[in-house]
Amino acid sequence: GIQVEQSPPDLILQEGANSTLRCNFSDSVNNLQWFHQNPWGQLINLFYIPSGTKQNGRLSATTVATERYSLLYISSSQTTDSGVYFCAVGEKNQAGTALIFGKGTTLSVSS
């Protein structure tokens, strides 16, 4: 099945810093999402981005489907950005297949 690798596994930042999280996947996808899991365990959908670029406030994401990677940019980080960021993909042409999650990037932002 499709493999999803995220890097870095851990990231420690000072408030105000910028960061880039990467997601590599091993096959064609029909769905790619970035999620933030907050300290309370909730999975917050950040972007649905199987291709192209999107921006939402301080966050933006780019997926280059032909090269099988996606990037999540966090600018001017805040302590509330702390948590685990997951990339998840759905395999193309696989009806009913689960979203395949990467292992996540754990982000800690200190003030």
Added chain:
Amino acid sequence: EAQVTQNPRYLITVTGKKLTVTCSQNMNHEYMSWYRQDPGLGLRQIYYSMNVEVTDKGDVPEGYKVSRKEKRNFPLILESPSPNQTSLYFCASSLSRGIGGYTFGSGTRLTVV
């Protein structure tokens, strides 16, 4: 507000006592699924449903049941819970096969003692 609602958020129960975790979505989504999240194992799919009365097993279905009698609801049933089902559970829905992305519920933290 478009959302997936799970209940309860937290549950502590005893081994063997049947329980149901409810999931409801208000987006008229066809596709719904259940995941469990465990440390070191990540998120794994338990069951999914592509439409009313259509359900199928995911990667870890043992010990669980589901039903899809109405489009909006997709309850997860543990007939005889065991301690290895202690986990964080998520319900998710999408328009169709993930197109447009999945919306996840807030999670149910289940402890079986």
